[in-house]
Amino acid sequence: MAKHWWKALAVILLIYTIIAGFTIDIPIIGTNQQSSRGLFFHVPMWMCMYTMFSISVANSLLYLTKYDLRRDALAGAAGSVGVFFGILGFSTGTLWATYTWGGTITGDAKQQLTAVALLIYMAYLVLRMSIPDIDKRARISAVFNIFAFALLIPLTYIIPRMVDSLHPGAAGSPTFASKDTDGGMKTVLYPAFIGWVLLSVWIYTLVVRYKKLELKNIFK
Amino acid sequence: MKSTAFQQTITLVKKDILLELRQKYALYGVLLYIISTVFVINLMIGKPEDKTWNALFWVVQLFVSVNAIAKSFLQENRGRLLYFYSLVHPRNFIIAKLIYNILLMAIMSVITLVCCVLFMGNPIVNFPYFVGVIMLGGLSLSLLFTMLAAIAAQANQNAALMAIMGFPIILPLLTMLSNIARSSFNIVYQPGLPKMFLMLGAMDILIVGLSLILFPFLWKD
Numbered sequence: 001m002a003k004h005w006w007k008a009l010a011v012i013l014l015i016y017t018i019i020a021g022f023t024i025d026i027p028i029i030g031t032n033q034q035s036s037r038g039l040f041f042h043v044p045m046w047m048c049m050y051t052m053f054s055i056s057v058a059n060s061l062l063y064l065t066k067y068d069l070r071r072d073a074l075a076g077a078a079g080s081v082g083v084f085f086g087i088l089g090f091s092t093g094t095l096w097a098t099y100t101w102g103g104t105i106t107g108d109a110k111q112q113l114t115a116v117a118l119l120i121y122m123a124y125l126v127l128r129m130s131i132p133d134i135d136k137r138a139r140i141s142a143v144f145n146i147f148a149f150a151l152l153i154p155l156t157y158i159i160p161r162m163v164d165s166l167h168p169g170a171a172g173s174p175t176f177a178s179k180d181t182d183g184g185m186k187t188v189l190y191p192a193f194i195g196w197v198l199l200s201v202w203i204y205t206l207v208v209r210y211k212k213l214e215l216k217n218i219f220k
Numbered sequence: 221m222k223s224t225a226f227q228q229t230i231t232l233v234k235k236d237i238l239l240e241l242r243q244k245y246a247l248y249g250v251l252l253y254i255i256s257t258v259f260v261i262n263l264m265i266g267k268p269e270d271k272t273w274n275a276l277f278w279v280v281q282l283f284v285s286v287n288a289i290a291k292s293f294l295q296e297n298r299g300r301l302l303y304f305y306s307l308v309h310p311r312n313f314i315i316a317k318l319i320y321n322i323l324l325m326a327i328m329s330v331i332t333l334v335c336c337v338l339f340m341g342n343p344i345v346n347f348p349y350f351v352g353v354i355m356l357g358g359l360s361l362s363l364l365f366t367m368l369a370a371i372a373a374q375a376n377q378n379a380a381l382m383a384i385m386g387f388p389i390i391l392p393l394l395t396m397l398s399n400i401a402r403s404s405f406n407i408v409y410q411p412g413l414p415k416m417f418l419m420l421g422a423m424d425i426l427i428v429g430l431s432l433i434l435f436p437f438l439w440k441d
Contacts, residue, residue, distance in 0.1 A: 064437050119388035126384050131375050140374050143434045144385065147367070150430055151389060154423070159392070162415060 006198055013195030020188045027185075038096040039185065040192045045089030047193055048200035052082030053121070055204070057149040060142035069218045072138035075145060076128055077207040079121060085200055086118045101166055110160035110167045117155045120148045228308045232316030236292075237323075250288045250328060254280065258335040267341035270405040277336050278398045281357060282390060284328050289321050289365040290382050293373035305439060314435040318366050318428070325362035329354045343405055350404035357397045360424050364389060367431045370438055396420050 021040040029036070056078035063071035093111065098104045105111070127144055131137035160167060212219040240247060257280055261268075268276060304313055333354060337344075344350045365386060372381045396416050403410050 113392060116388050116391050119391075120385075123385045123388055127371075127375065127381065130381060136374065139437060139440070140371055143438055144371055146434060147430055150426060154426070155392060159419065162419070163412070 007202055010195055010198035010202060013191045014199060017188060017192040017195050021192065024184055024188060033099075035096055035099045036185070038092060040188050042089060042092040042096055043189070044192050044196035045085050045092060048085040048196050049082050049089055051197050052078045052085060052200060052204060053149060053152060056082060057145055060145040063138060063142045064146075067138075069134065069138055069215075072142065073211045073215055073218065074208060075142065076125075077211050078204055079124055079128075079145065081200060081204045081207055083118065083121050083125060084203075086114075086121065090114060090118060097166075106166065108166045109163045110156070113155045113160055117152050120151060124148050225309065225312050228312045229316045229319070232304075232308065232313060233319050233323075236316065236320040240324075245291075247327075250284060251331060253287055254284055254328070254332050254335050257283065258332075258339045262339040270343045271402075273336070273340055273343050274398050274401055274405065276340070277332070278357070278394050278401075280332055280336070281329065281354070281361065282394060284332055285325055285358070285361040285365050286382060286386065288324055288328055289362055290369050290372070292317055292321055292324075292366065293369045301439075310436040310439040311432055313439075314366070314370065314431055317370075318363060318431065321362040321366045322359055325358035326355060329358040345406060346404040350401060353397065353401045353404065356420065357401075360393055360397070360420060360427075361390070363424055363427045363431070364393065367427060367435070370431075370435060374438055393420070393423060 017040055021037055026034070026036050028034070056075045059071045059075035059078065062068070063075065090111075093114075094104045097106055097108070097111070101108070124141065124144055128137060128141045131140060261276055261280075265272070330351075333351070365382070368382055368386045368389070371385065375381055396419060399410075400413065400416050400420070403413065
């Protein structure tokens, strides 16, 4: 039981995030109104997605050095959980945008490029399904995964900061730094980061357990 | 056969060009493809205005590059690939493919441009600039699709997989290209133009680097 303490921590932090996230006083700024509370749900989703994609690409790199098929199964599991959180992040973002920016799908660079990055990762999952041979699938999808991760960072981090974007931190808007965020919001935001990331890792371990049952001959 | 990496690459490029000249399959196939696509556009909307012209041109370019470059690995059967594997380093092989596809795509781009001007009118004001942009575009498209064709060739199901993998990656590239190309339709100051060139160049370097590092892994069968 001792090694499951982090799951309990995840549950406690998420209960805190949900209760405090909807009840604390937040600064009411312009068109944001109460929708700023989206911060506690929208931003952590991306944290989870990046965590999962990092786990995935690390396993792919390890696969290409040692050709251990277990690494490939781990990379695939992390990739699919990452896409799941990416979709959640995108939908919470569009919900927020509907009320603050006045449109669900706006011409915002970060929104568009994130959709592109998610499509690339969905292509990764389709690529995995399309190859029946297990060794071949592992090798090719590992190569594509590294390719995808190398594009994910410029697409979602570098380019949106160079062009005009409605997101904070872009060329035309004030930077989202720790000093810009209200203190009260930070007391919820940081626990929310930890809670959601722990939850994503929990889901990932469950998917891996399922994969282990499915691929019994690899995981002895 | 002892030879330097450079000689090996040149020989492979020559081999690809020779094969193409003998069969003339890709060239005429794609030529017909370009003409019929542009003609269909002409039948539907006649002579479009600048913005539509630009968008249609890049969409045609996208499909042309998919068609032209998917063939580059399709024509190599397993036995021949194995033969190359025993002769040359995979890095030289992929460099040769990249060079050949860049040449092929440069020719295709010029043909597309001529067809578009013939069938859809000529809204281009700054012609040399536009030719420069399509050369740059052809370069970027061919680099990216060469790598994707190499992956798809390993997965046995070329066309559909190329589209699934390629289109999301090509989206930002095409958007950048069509934005850069917009300057050639009317003489206006476009802010952030050097930055876009820089991004495009960085993207190309990234793709070349990744292809060189990752292709040897793809080849171990």
